[in-house]
Amino acid sequence: MSLLVEEGQRWAVIGPNGAGKTTLFRAISGEVHPTEGRVELFGDDMTRAAPYRKAQRGVGRTYQVTELFQELTVEENLVIATQAVTAERFCFWRPVRMAGELNEACTSALEAVGLTGARHAGVSEMSHGQQRQLEIAMALASNPKLLLLDEPAAGLSAAERKLMKGLINGLPRDLSIVLIEHDMDIALDLVDRVLVLDNGQPIAEGTPDDIRTDQRVQDVYLKFD
Amino acid sequence: MNPLRALSLTRRVQLALLVGALVAGMVLPHVVSSFILRLVTLALVSALFAMSVDLMAGYAGLVTIGQAGILGTAMYGVGYVASKTDGGIALQITVGFVAGMTAAVIFGLMAMRSSGVYFILITIAQGMIIWGLASLLVNITGAENGLPGIRRPVNIESGFRYYYATLVVVLICSLALFVVVRSPFGHALKGLRGSETRVRMLGHNSAFLKFYMFLVSGFFATVAGILLVYLNEFVNPTDVILGASALPVLMAILGGIGTLIGPFIGAFVIVFLRNWVSLRVDRWQTLMGLTFILVVLFAREGLVGAVSAWWHKRIDGRDGGVSSVLHEPEKREAVLSESG
Amino acid sequence: MEHSAERVVDTVKADRRRVLIITALVAIPLIAWTLTQMSLLSFGTQILNGLSFGAVLFFLASGFTMIFGLLRIANLAHGGFYLMGGYVGITTTLVTGQFWLGLIAGGLAIMVLGVFAERVLLRRIRGLVKPEVLLTIGLTFVIGDLSLAMWGGDPRTVPLPGYLKGPIQIGDSFFYPKYRVFVLGLAIVLAAILFYIDRRTKIGAIVRAGVDDRETVAALGININAVFTIAFMFGAFIAGMSGVIGAGFLALLPGQDFEILLFALVVVIIGGLGSLEGAVLGAAVVGLIDSFAKALVPELSFFTLFAPMAIILMIRPNGLLGKAP
Numbered sequence: 001m002s003l004l005v006e007e008g009q010r011w012a013v014i015g016p017n018g019a020g021k022t023t024l025f026r027a028i029s030g031e032v033h034p035t036e037g038r039v040e041l042f043g044d045d046m047t048r049a050a051p052y053r054k055a056q057r058g059v060g061r062t063y064q065v066t067e068l069f070q071e072l073t074v075e076e077n078l079v080i081a082t083q084a085v086t087a088e089r090f091c092f093w094r095p096v097r098m099a100g101e102l103n104e105a106c107t108s109a110l111e112a113v114g115l116t117g118a119r120h121a122g123v124s125e126m127s128h129g130q131q132r133q134l135e136i137a138m139a140l141a142s143n144p145k146l147l148l149l150d151e152p153a154a155g156l157s158a159a160e161r162k163l164m165k166g167l168i169n170g171l172p173r174d175l176s177i178v179l180i181e182h183d184m185d186i187a188l189d190l191v192d193r194v195l196v197l198d199n200g201q202p203i204a205e206g207t208p209d210d211i212r213t214d215q216r217v218q219d220v221y222l223k224f225d
Numbered sequence: 226m227n228p229l230r231a232l233s234l235t236r237r238v239q240l241a242l243l244v245g246a247l248v249a250g251m252v253l254p255h256v257v258s259s260f261i262l263r264l265v266t267l268a269l270v271s272a273l274f275a276m277s278v279d280l281m282a283g284y285a286g287l288v289t290i291g292q293a294g295i296l297g298t299a300m301y302g303v304g305y306v307a308s309k310t311d312g313g314i315a316l317q318i319t320v321g322f323v324a325g326m327t328a329a330v331i332f333g334l335m336a337m338r339s340s341g342v343y344f345i346l347i348t349i350a351q352g353m354i355i356w357g358l359a360s361l362l363v364n365i366t367g368a369e370n371g372l373p374g375i376r377r378p379v380n381i382e383s384g385f386r387y388y389y390a391t392l393v394v395v396l397i398c399s400l401a402l403f404v405v406v407r408s409p410f411g412h413a414l415k416g417l418r419g420s421e422t423r424v425r426m427l428g429h430n431s432a433f434l435k436f437y438m439f440l441v442s443g444f445f446a447t448v449a450g451i452l453l454v455y456l457n458e459f460v461n462p463t464d465v466i467l468g469a470s471a472l473p474v475l476m477a478i479l480g481g482i483g484t485l486i487g488p489f490i491g492a493f494v495i496v497f498l499r500n501w502v503s504l505r506v507d508r509w510q511t512l513m514g515l516t517f518i519l520v521v522l523f524a525r526e527g528l529v530g531a532v533s534a535w536w537h538k539r540i541d542g543r544d545g546g547v548s549s550v551l552h553e554p555e556k557r558e559a560v561l562s563e564s565g
Numbered sequence: 566m567e568h569s570a571e572r573v574v575d576t577v578k579a580d581r582r583r584v585l586i587i588t589a590l591v592a593i594p595l596i597a598w599t600l601t602q603m604s605l606l607s608f609g610t611q612i613l614n615g616l617s618f619g620a621v622l623f624f625l626a627s628g629f630t631m632i633f634g635l636l637r638i639a640n641l642a643h644g645g646f647y648l649m650g651g652y653v654g655i656t657t658t659l660v661t662g663q664f665w666l667g668l669i670a671g672g673l674a675i676m677v678l679g680v681f682a683e684r685v686l687l688r689r690i691r692g693l694v695k696p697e698v699l700l701t702i703g704l705t706f707v708i709g710d711l712s713l714a715m716w717g718g719d720p721r722t723v724p725l726p727g728y729l730k731g732p733i734q735i736g737d738s739f740f741y742p743k744y745r746v747f748v749l750g751l752a753i754v755l756a757a758i759l760f761y762i763d764r765r766t767k768i769g770a771i772v773r774a775g776v777d778d779r780e781t782v783a784a785l786g787i788n789i790n791a792v793f794t795i796a797f798m799f800g801a802f803i804a805g806m807s808g809v810i811g812a813g814f815l816a817l818l819p820g821q822d823f824e825i826l827l828f829a830l831v832v833v834i835i836g837g838l839g840s841l842e843g844a845v846l847g848a849a850v851v852g853l854i855d856s857f858a859k860a861l862v863p864e865l866s867f868f869t870l871f872a873p874m875a876i877i878l879m880i881r882p883n884g885l886l887g888k889a890p
Contacts, residue, residue: 342637350830354870357827357870358871360867361866377810459832471706509710510706511710511714517700517702518704521699542647552690
């Protein structure tokens, strides 16, 4: 299979459980190295590059299960994410609140996901919905070129889902996005193209409208749901 | 209740305590005996050493039990020049500094790719190997006889003046550490404590981050080593035994790990406790071991945690306080997300 | 899936082969150089010295590694267990006149101590890795200091029975202490038993399953806490016994608890934590390095331990045979 994401394009990867969607993400972000095939990012072969190198080159990633520093505050979480791809990460001679650029990056990431008021809250005190928003802010904080969202709406209420949908829709258009989502309404409304996986194999690819009417896709989903 | 006012009450009390401690530190030499003054000087140096350990153990969650290897190498560097050559103070301090930082670099390179228990075991081995070298390299270290003939700089030779010199250096270093733990680098260390995998996925080279941590922490341990060797005017292998590396860890967890004031308070308690016990019975090691066991089992948040919990409950009205950094359950590191 | 599992096995095999090749490339010139420095006879003596010291280290490291593999506890009191076990064994041997009784008494005394440490102290903080390590450090200070109070600071050795005293003759002109050969044989027997238990018995299967996945073992209706206690008892028993065995040719004295702990740590750091093969390999390597270094470059004998460990850690952070990160 192959997946070519052009700059600014938005993709959804859908398919039943165990189809290999998250594994695909893990291969792109470098958590696992594929035994066969290649991962090219921004024109370079980065198949076997360490995850931190890929992140520095501009791959942002969120997780199916929230992965935040639970014992730290929202701001501390964002600082760790923001500085990771800048030279600031080696700076030990001035406090964060005096590091202007770092603060601005945090502020704009918080604004982008609508969490400005929660800046100094402890992560463990936040609701699940807010934590999902913060996950996206963390991924945005390092100013990525490619954003991988693994089920951003997982576990959210209907109202929160709507909020999340609007939030993703409002992200900058020059940012390439690949998202995994079980909720077809969210997945198909947000993207330009869709890849359908089943059992590790691609079974269909096309625009959301193609996919809605594709017989094979419906078979797969009927079989499993 | 207005939380802002409550917070400012806490802050006001903290500020008052800080000013009180500073004033006490300034007038102390005029009111206590030279014996007590020497203990206070030792406690200040120990506090700096314990803070350097806490930067790793408390902030980054990487417990080192080999830091006396860095402190001791700095001491031997100073001692070698003072004892075996006719180098002056400037050369002594330079060699001591370079020696301590070299140890930090080597320790860092060895341990930077490990974490958890493995990290602890490696640091123990590092510290003990420095002890082994100190005991065996007779020509350089004088083995059990140590290195005599180390003299304090002339203008701060008296115990009285050396106390003030130590106070100034330790205060400057504490201020620096205060900045370090609030810096971007300090935040990255806290991230390391939360989840190394997550930090790496965000774009940090975690191995290099740990190496860097050894340099920063090693710097403060080196400074503590230089202060200590002039305080004792002597160095021998007992300065680098396992107990010497375990002691700052005990100070940090007794006072409150993951804070800077914790190791400071822990250092004063331990130094005075040790002196008080040693004057009466010859079983300091047993007491130190028991303190370790009791603190780990029953006083998880340390003294600072206990006081702040009491304060928040009785006075300030907010719940909270310091949660135990040490007793956080180990993170599941290998897999971040389930297969989808 | 099977396909990729095979691939993983292949990678592991290739990886081990690479380790072996590199080790050989380093070892062969070193051995050649050593042979130019000493006669064949003293070379043989050093090999046996190294292996018999390695045998003592293996006794210690095997218990350490087993406790770690199963309980995930790095028991730093292991050095203290060794020291106190040795002292108990010496006293028992002196009182009863029986070396074997001393051996068993040393093991049993430490086993009791181990059960106390595991059930009363460590169980309260089960699964909290760092507190567990710090608690065992506290324990080792207490054990070491109380041993000093009870047995004093002079070096002590265990009186050996007549049949283990004196040299053994190999060939025409090669004489070597009987006792060290005995220790070496004992280590081989213990290794064989441990490998047999690990690979062939139900207990071994439970232990290996417990190492991989404690929850599953617990779900199978096995009392995992009892397995933990037994493992800790067994590890402590070997540690106590190894003190008595070691006291036959390495004098016991205060501070030796830390020294022997360091050697055991280097063994498991080089070999890989939780790996029985790693403990065998690491013990042999450390024993040999130590024996040759003490003969050839006595002043640097700690450095010769440090350098290989540093290099191995930089290339393989989890030890030679440890699982990949």
